[in-house]
Amino acid sequence: MPQSEYVTSIRSRIGTDFLLLPGVTAVIRQHDRFLLARHAHSGSWSLIGGAVEPGEEPAEALHREVLEETGARVRIRGIVGAYGGEPMMVTYPNGDRVGYITTAFDCELLGDAVADGEELREIGWFDRDTIHGLDRRNWIDRVIADVARPRA
Template sequence: MSEYVQSIRDRIGNDFLLLPGVTAVVRDGERFLLARHAHSGLWSLIGGGVEPGEELAAALAREVLEETGAEVRVGGIIGAYGGEPMMVEYPNGDRVGYVSIAYECDLLTPAAPDMDELLELGWFERDAIAGLPRRHWIDRVIGDAG
């Protein structure tokens, strides 16, 4: 949790918080890079929160680096996502809703899970993604990625 979010949590506790986010759509041909998250055990795309004053592309590059150790080239915007599918309740009771901008990204260096936020990474074709325990909002993002 960032210092910024922690400062808000110190005042509001576990109450619902709406946060800006960014999402990386990393492809290798017809395969997409997904991460299995430690807090939920579900597969999703890689991403996270935007800090105050941070440019969106810089936030995405930072999040991918923190979670996978990989550097990325951030490309074009795929879409903007929010609403009920983007709401999460964390194990500590914190409730969050994300509004996230998804970007096409190219891996520049190898990726490996940080084993803190992410348990594993995997490359999956669209058909295989449908059978994974996952955050279902990623279906829309992957569909929009073409």
């Protein structure tokens, strides 16, 4: 999906300078396996998600992002946590620097998912041990570990 009108508007004023954005992350899992996506811009594996648009509820953004990127729908089971900081900072190939503050949602996949071919090169199911061997965004390790932690 191309850059949103909102981000394009900000970028027209600040260029490639650092921009902090709210995001959402879908932790789509079946038992001990997680659905990951290889992203076109980096070639790395990560969880599926994206930015929250102005006026959009985070859960709405999550459903929109998963549908846009995989053609699939999900059922939200709960919130895993909120994440940010250095691990969530990205410099895109065009030089745009972004830091995301993401809300990660525990999700169940409803139907089949296929990589969109634009943002995602491919998707696949992986267990925790296999994930540790992938070229991945390392912040996902914390999110995946938090899914298994008992809630207080």
